[in-house]
Amino acid sequence: MQIITPHFIYFKDRVSTNLSIAFEKTIVKIAPIEELRALFPKAKVTTLQENSLLMPGLINAHVHIEFSANKTDLSYGDFMNWLYSVIENREELINGCNVACMEKAIDDMLSSGITTFGAISSHAMDLEACANAKQNVVFFNELIGSQATMADALFTDFTSRLNASKTVQREGFIPAVAIHSPYSVHPVLIKKALHIVKEEKLPLTAHFMESQAERDWLDNSDGDFQKFFNDLLKQKENISNSKEFLEHFEGTGTLLTHAVQANSDELDTIKTNRHTIIHCPISNRLLGNPTLNIKTLNEKNIKWIVATDGLSSNYKLDLFEEMKISLFMHPSAPLLEFSKSLIDSVTVRAAEALGLNTGEIIEGKNADMIILDLDGEPTKELAIHLILHRYNISKIYINGKLEKENS
Numbered sequence: 001m002q003i004i005t006p007h008f009i010y011f012k013d014r015v016s017t018n019l020s021i022a023f024e025k026t027i028v029k030i031a032p033i034e035e036l037r038a039l040f041p042k043a044k045v046t047t048l049q050e051n052s053l054l055m056p057g058l059i060n061a062h063v064h065i066e067f068s069a070n071k072t073d074l075s076y077g078d079f080m081n082w083l084y085s086v087i088e089n090r091e092e093l094i095n096g097c098n099v100a101c102m103e104k105a106i107d108d109m110l111s112s113g114i115t116t117f118g119a120i121s122s123h124a125m126d127l128e129a130c131a132n133a134k135q136n137v138v139f140f141n142e143l144i145g146s147q148a149t150m151a152d153a154l155f156t157d158f159t160s161r162l163n164a165s166k167t168v169q170r171e172g173f174i175p176a177v178a179i180h181s182p183y184s185v186h187p188v189l190i191k192k193a194l195h196i197v198k199e200e201k202l203p204l205t206a207h208f209m210e211s212q213a214e215r216d217w218l219d220n221s222d223g224d225f226q227k228f229f230n231d232l233l234k235q236k237e238n239i240s241n242s243k244e245f246l247e248h249f250e251g252t253g254t255l256l257t258h259a260v261q262a263n264s265d266e267l268d269t270i271k272t273n274r275h276t277i278i279h280c281p282i283s284n285r286l287l288g289n290p291t292l293n294i295k296t297l298n299e300k301n302i303k304w305i306v307a308t309d310g311l312s313s314n315y316k317l318d319l320f321e322e323m324k325i326s327l328f329m330h331p332s333a334p335l336l337e338f339s340k341s342l343i344d345s346v347t348v349r350a351a352e353a354l355g356l357n358t359g360e361i362i363e364g365k366n367a368d369m370i371i372l373d374l375d376g377e378p379t380k381e382l383a384i385h386l387i388l389h390r391y392n393i394s395k396i397y398i399n400g401k402l403e404k405e406n407s
Contacts, residue, residue: 010055057115064310136172182245
């Protein structure tokens with residue numbers, strides 16, 4: 001048993017002082033220090049400095065670790081130019097990021113307060129780094145392939161990677177499934193993968209409606225993807241439309257990444273099935289895609305969270321930076337209310353979307369906690385200040401263990 005006494009605690013609905021936290025793997029009790037000392041006389045007690053703030057660890061639900069070698073290799077500003085640059089540089093990017101490279105990206109996330117992340121794994125090259133990570137990891141084995149003739153081979157490769165991830169036996173590591181997108185995965189493959197997801201109750205994610213090219217291709221089999229699919233795969237028509245794609249996920253809560261081109265009918269379907277949309281503002285801006293209409297999502301009562309995407313379409317894996325960019329990309333949103341919602345989106349709502357027992361400082365939740373060193377006593381606008389000012393993160397706890405200390 002441990003007891004930690006910060007100056008302030010960030011709860012979902014308030015900031016409190018004069019409270020301490022007793023914890024093991026989970027938060028056992030929150031009460032004044034005298035009460036906790038009496039209940040747990042043998043507990044190790046840590047008293048933090050003045051103006052320290054304890055808050056939930058951050059959750060980055062969508063990141064591509066395998067592409068962490070990119071810095072200046074890929075083309076930004078237009079989705080199709082970016083996609084062609086990924087294909088052109090794919091081998092160099094993959095071969096250029098060994099385990100040490102991926103471990104650095106993971107450690108950088110840890111230093112920025114990310115205690116849980118969802119790794120979208122295309123090749124399982126990141127399995128070792130993710131298995132050894134200090135963070136909780138939801139390891140999304142990605143399924144991709146639009147050609148029916150290759151379905152059996154692609155599914156064999158997918159199940160092999162999924163089974164390999166199931167052999168990782170450590171606290172906080174969860175095997176999961178990712179369907180790449182509606183334009184790139186054949187319906188036969190989706191049905192087979194969803195059978196596994198439902199049988200084994202695995203977390204599920206997919207990219208959805210990221211670009212105008214995807215919109216045009218799924219609606220009419222034309223647009224920028226027409227040449228792309230014809231030249232690379234000799235494919236002249238889409239394999240399914242967006243309605244057919246979403247029907248696969250009926251009754252299975254799914255994290256849908258981007259959705260910036262989703263129309264009203266698709267959003268209604270997403271709402272009905274209680275899916276969650278992942279908002280990646282920096283990635284969308286760098287690839288020339290629209291900004292997610294969060295006002296519409298809120299009006300429709302659709303759940304949304306924030307994530308970084310990977311370094312193939314971002315310059316750092318930092319959720320405080322991601323929230324800041326989102327704050328400025330939605331200028332009509334009420335500033336304080338939106339700031340609070342952004343913090344919820346990378347803590348409590350992200351945990352709910354992934355089905356994890358974390359994301360809040362309440363009794364019974366896993367003790368995933370970060371300590372920030374504020375400049376002074378927090379005001380009612382603390383949520384804004386947390387996003388705007390890069391406060392030092394001095395301690396990081398994951399499942400009750402002190403995993404990192406920063407000076």
